[in-house]
Amino acid sequence: MNDECEASPSMEEQMETEMEENPDKEKVFKCKECKEEHQCLSQLTEHNQKAHNLFTCDICLKTYAKKRYVQQHRKRHTQEKKFQCSICGFKFFEQSKLKSHLEIHKPVTERELPYKCSICMKQFHNRTGWTEHMNTHTGQKPHKCSICGAEFAHSSALKRHEASHEPNHPIKCDFCEKKFRYPDKLKAHMILHTGEKKYACQCGKIYTTSNSLKRHQQTCSDANPLTQQVSVYMYQNPVLQDIVYMCGLCEKQFDSLESAGSHICSCCQ
Numbered sequence: 001m002n003d004e005c006e007a008s009p010s011m012e013e014q015m016e017t018e019m020e021e022n023p024d025k026e027k028v029f030k031c032k033e034c035k036e037e038h039q040c041l042s043q044l045t046e047h048n049q050k051a052h053n054l055f056t057c058d059i060c061l062k063t064y065a066k067k068r069y070v071q072q073h074r075k076r077h078t079q080e081k082k083f084q085c086s087i088c089g090f091k092f093f094e095q096s097k098l099k100s101h102l103e104i105h106k107p108v109t110e111r112e113l114p115y116k117c118s119i120c121m122k123q124f125h126n127r128t129g130w131t132e133h134m135n136t137h138t139g140q141k142p143h144k145c146s147i148c149g150a151e152f153a154h155s156s157a158l159k160r161h162e163a164s165h166e167p168n169h170p171i172k173c174d175f176c177e178k179k180f181r182y183p184d185k186l187k188a189h190m191i192l193h194t195g196e197k198k199y200a201c202q203c204g205k206i207y208t209t210s211n212s213l214k215r216h217q218q219t220c221s222d223a224n225p226l227t228q229q230v231s232v233y234m235y236q237n238p239v240l241q242d243i244v245y246m247c248g249l250c251e252k253q254f255d256s257l258e259s260a261g262s263h264i265c266s267c268c269q
Helices: 009-013 041-052 067-077 095-105 127-138 155-165 183-194 210-217 257-267
Strands: 019-021 027-030 198-200 232-236 243-247
Touching (some): 027 041, 183 232, 183 243, 198 210, 232 257, 243 257
Antiparallel strands (some): 019 027
């Protein structure tokens, strides 16, 4: 493999990539759109641009429709998060992200997020979440499996489905030996061992320990008795800055506290 095709160490450290190993133990780079395999990063980058009109981050392989979006995204791998929430301590690269994040600490009826569903009035921090939510109202399924043609309303559902076509190579947690199929699921699970998680109440208040949350919930009028039996963990995606809510029982992840609470009430009791 020549110099042009060598992957940088920083990229190899990223767990959430499309790199896989073929039977000859040579690393290949698989296109997320059409699953075509390439021998090096530069070939994948060129393929994404020519075949799909997409620009690729050379660190995490995330793709964008415009080159300036990639340039803006790439800063997140190297720059320091300068804007910190005074309530929960999470940090952000941009002040606009912090401003949007602060809304989650307000009661649901007082929040003003950038994107709002005109049908059910649910609010979202980003356009991607809003767009995929609207698919549930319109019935559109824009995410199509390139292997069998199955269609889905949400990209996450397509990702889970596509895994059914791939060989199962479970990844084991070094702490508790629990096994995962996806690297990003393992990364989320690791917060249970590293202490990076925080505890969220339905009223929007955040606590660093479970005992602090329990004491608060004893007097909080917004706390749902059903959800008090299962913790809702809250952590920050290190690259995308997004706040993720995780069910403490099944470790399923959600983009809002309300969704996590609804899940616990209906599925994890």
